[in-house]
Amino acid sequence: MDKNQVKTLLEQVAAGDTSVDDAVLKLRMEPFTDIDIANLDTHRALRQGVGEVIYGAGKTPEQIDRIAHTLWEGGQRAILITRMSEAAAEAFTKDVPFEYFPDGHSAVVGAQMEPDVRGNILIITAGTSDIPVAEEAAVTAETLGNNVERIYDVGVAGIHRLLSHTDSIMKARVIIAIAGMEGALxxxxxxxxxxxxxxxxxxxxYGTAFGGVTALLSMLNSCASGVSVVNIDNGFGAGYLASMINHMEESK
Known part of the structure; x- marks a missing residue:
């Protein structure tokens, strides 16, 4: 149950369409659903404003399908699935709205929220090889109701490419900067x-990039103020955090 559902329930009580006892019963429902393979956090949207997200890596297509359908049946209408393989997407039972985003290996059951904030999230990558992580971030942010702008392949090896987008950089409310190699972007x-x-x-x-560790340490040691760092390849975490920042002004 999310905040809108709670509000609707309280309005029904106020209008006399639902009894107080029935409303209490609904609110006292278990805060999680045990389906043997997972314990689904059905009250997360009520606590945090965003429902549970399914991490697809390591799960079988059948497990992803069952978890997503259980969340859907529980009333969640925007279910994000990250790190979902094309095979899992093809096997998904499409008796509910479903869209797969192959570039970011992500899917949405239901529908992405319409943008509900004025601010803009700008996603910038150093190279084309960084696009899968960028698209995971973009799909995450769009699913959570944000306007997203993408600028790809503008790394420091040709910094004039980045500088040609100064206007977009200055207008953004939050920027996600994605890079491998030495991570200078x-x-x-x-x-x-x-x-x-x-x-x-x-x-x-290449070798001394150590699977992203070099870029991670470079970003952690950035001398630029206002730069925070998420884990290696964590496009979802960046998109989620950017959405939280983007919505802060609107929630005042």
């Missing part, structure tokens, strides 16, 4: 932007 963007920058190191790079 985040510091450059942080030195230009007037808004929070969320840096995402990716596992792209």
């Amino acid at each position: 985040a510091s450059v963007v942080g030195g230009l932007a007037a808004c929070p920058v969320i840096a995402v190191p990716t596992s792209i790079g």
Whole structure:
């Protein structure tokens, strides 16, 4: 049950359409649903404003299908699935609204929220190889009701490409900067932007990139103010955090 459902329930009580006892019974429903393979947090939207997200990696297509349908039957109408393989997407039982985003290996059951904030989230990648992580971030942010702008392949090896987008950088409310190799993009963007920058190191790079560790350490050591860092390849975490920041002004 999310905040809108609670509000509707209270309005029904106020109008006399639902008894107080029935309303209490609904509110006392278990805060999680045990389906043997998972314990689904059905009260997360009520606590945090966003329902449970399904992490698809490591789950079988059947497990993903069952979890998503259980959340749908419980009333969640925007269910994000991250790290979902094309095979799992093809096997999904499509008796509910379903859209798969292959570039970000993500899917949405139900529908992405319409943008409900004026602010803009800008996603910038150093290279084309970073796009899968960027698209995971983008789908996450769009599902949570944000306007998203994408600028891809503008890394420091040709910094003039990035500088041609200065207007977009200055207008953004939140920026997600995604890079592998040495991860220098985040510091450059942080030195230009007037808004929070969320840096995402990716596992792209040759031997001494160490699967993204070099970019991670570079971003953690950024001398630019206002740069925060999420884990390697964690596009979802960046998109979720960017959405929270973008909605803060609207919630005042």
